[in-house]
Amino acid sequence: MAHDRGVDLAHVTLNTGDLRDQPAGDVGEDAIAYLGPIIDAGGGPVDVVPGWRVEVSIRDGGAAFSLAAGGRPVFDAMLGADPGREQALWESAVGMCRASLETDGFPMPKVLRKPARVPWLAVILRAGLSSLPREEVMAVADFERSLAFALLRRMGRMLR
Numbered sequence: 001m002a003h004d005r006g007v008d009l010a011h012v013t014l015n016t017g018d019l020r021d022q023p024a025g026d027v028g029e030d031a032i033a034y035l036g037p038i039i040d041a042g043g044g045p046v047d048v049v050p051g052w053r054v055e056v057s058i059r060d061g062g063a064a065f066s067l068a069a070g071g072r073p074v075f076d077a078m079l080g081a082d083p084g085r086e087q088a089l090w091e092s093a094v095g096m097c098r099a100s101l102e103t104d105g106f107p108m109p110k111v112l113r114k115p116a117r118v119p120w121l122a123v124i125l126r127a128g129l130s131s132l133p134r135e136e137v138m139a140v141a142d143f144e145r146s147l148a149f150a151l152l153r154r155m156g157r158m159l160r
Helices: 029-041 087-104 134-154
Strands: 009-013 018-022 046-049 052-059 062-069 072-080 120-125
Touching: 009 134, 029 046, 029 052, 029 134, 052 134, 062 087, 062 134, 072 087, 072 134, 087 120, 120 134
Parallel strands: 009 120
Antiparallel strands: 009 018, 046 052, 052 062, 062 072, 072 120
16 A cells, blocks of 8 residues: 555565565654665675664665674565566575574474565564564664665655
8 A cells, every 4th residue: 555655565574474564654754864875885784883784785676685783693684676576586585584494593484475566575583683682673673674665765666
């Protein structure tokens, strides 16, 4: 469903299979503006705050990004933004989730279904998340969604 500030994001947590719509209006313009330079840095890791490092790359069909805290992976994410061209990103996300079973021990549902529409965000929770205090986990969740919407804006996929 479209809002005056953009399109909703189909958000799936691959470790749990949880799928929900994330309204574009839930992410403030100030957050999107703050994240612009991080996206523009492109490719290499960028320190968001001391000890927190994000890596972003634009890919065919969307984007990929990850966050680490204190050198430990917190999450990996794939953003499918281009209908018909995002399938490889989905397959990569599912493969990353399967691989994280060995390194991180998070569960994975038996069946994973790609959201039926774009844009979608597939998130893989990593071991570093479990060592964070609850308020930092909530901040990570906000950051992940805000970065997805900032990427969509930069890629020209947001409706105005």
